[in-house]
Amino acid sequence: MDHSPTDLSNVRRPIAQAHGLPNAHYTDAAVFEEEKHALLFDTWSGLAVAADVPDIGDAVPLSFLGMPLLLVRDRQGTLRVFQNICRHRGMILVSEPRKIEGAIRCPYHSWCYSTDGKLVSTPHVGGPGQNKHDGIDRALLGLIEVRSHIWMGVVWINVSGTAPAFEDANAELLKRWSEFDKPIFHGGADSCFQLEVNCNWKLAVENYCESYHLPWVHPGLNSYSRLEDHYHIEEKGLFAGQGTHVYRQLKGENGDVFPDFEGLSDTWDTAAEYITAFPNVLLGVHRDHTFAIILEPQGPEKTREHVHLFYTTPDTDDALRQKNAQQWKEVFVEDVFVVEGMQRGRHAVSFDGGRFSPAMDGPTHLFHDWVAGRLNARRQMDQAAE
Structure with missing residues (x-):
């Protein structure tokens, strides 16, 4: 299949002359990948509901467009979203919903993280019995947190980290309701x-x-x-x-x-x-x-x-x-x-x-106009970066 960008010029016309999005936007894997970034990662997308982790220590692993994420209610009661991977070798940390009683422990080499994402333990990292090493700065190797916000009971995330604050991005809807x-x-x-x-x-x-x-x-x-x-x-x-x-x-x-x-x-x-x-x-x-x-x-x-x-x-x-x-x-x-x-x-x-x-x-x-506008903006940004 031709993976050159789809033509969106007809989509952005006034409604009486406009066409809907081309077929590829519903069937093609390459276009799906393009939209994943422009429409879902670069904006505030819905991931889950806060009720999924009602109590302190609750942890639920999720997948968002193939990305492994972890929903956690930390010791202070704050809901956090982390990438569900150990900073050591990228191992999945939590494979099924559970209560974190102590730390989040990697099942591979037992690196441990607090529920607010700090790396707190690296057993034998400097050799047998040596739990520290000058080359491993724990302060820099906490879990990777994804920006999140709770509104209308929904946990919204911005994967790219580039969207305006949720309250700004959705100011008109927040005002309406x-x-x-x-x-x-x-x-x-x-x-x-x-x-x-x-x-x-x-x-x-x-x-x-x-x-x-x-x-x-x-x-x-x-x-x-x-x-x-x-x-x-x-x-x-x-x-x-x-x-x-x-x-x-x-x-x-x-x-x-x-x-x-x-x-x-x-x-x-x-x-x-x-x-x-x-x-x-x-x-x-x-x-x-x-x-x-x-x-x-x-x-x-x-x-x-x-x-x-x-x-x-x-x-x-x-x-x-x-x-x-x-x-x-x-x-x-x-x-x-x-x-x-x-x-x-x-x-x-x-x-x-x-x-x-x-x-x-x-x-x-x-909605079609919004999709086309976001894709065009992303394409222009990608061209400028080349």
Whole structure:
């Protein structure tokens, strides 16, 4: 396959003339690698949820686009993300979730690290019985930490270390949802699930951004939250999505509902919003709960969706919580055949990226424009460095 850069000029045109991203952006390994850096490593990407490591000493190994990472709650209670490798010979340190009682010990030569990443022990490094050596400066050989930030219960990371501070990069979204800047509580084991989807991760974003498909793909949802009850959310270069004016609270058999967030304005009595924080986190906010879907790209044509539900208190009703999770799962599963169908469609060699409805596809076009803009900027930077 030709690995020269794809032509993105049609993507950045005004929506009425624009085409979608070329097929290679959904099927080609070289383009996937290019996007890995420009779209996911250079920005603030979603990795996990803070609830994965609730207690001091909790450690969870993760893989992010092939990179081995370790999520740790250190002795001070701070959540940290490290590259999950020993600084000696690059051995994987932690291979399964566990509690770190003492230090993080490498299983290869027993080098040990504290939960805040300091190298604290190097047995026999200077010869038998000699645990120090002038050539090994422990102060310089701590675990490699990845920049991280917690917002909406999600652990966001910036692998490259070059993105603006999270609060600056996402200032507009934080301002838009400032009323939800309150403690939220993960619903627990029955409030998270995963979906394995045979599509490129960007198709999941594109589908989530728009409400155009509701009448045909989500007839149940559309029966009360109709197409005409929705509005577009478009912040160029930052985020896109849609909202509804008719959010209907879930009720239990006795008419009970989840407690609301305190101090919300009247808007949220009936409204709800669904936004993709570029690149890979799909967020939903409602008066009584929020959710986050972290898209884990697993190659050009495979994505794992990690779905997590959050509430206003740590002790919500079990049956209602399970009903809510089941209801959302049904909605998200309804989308699978669409994104997988579009993925198969990207193997039609004469497909030109498709077109956008100027009236209905604004949020999706905005995402394509963001992708093309980031890739162009990265290409220019790479050219300048040559």
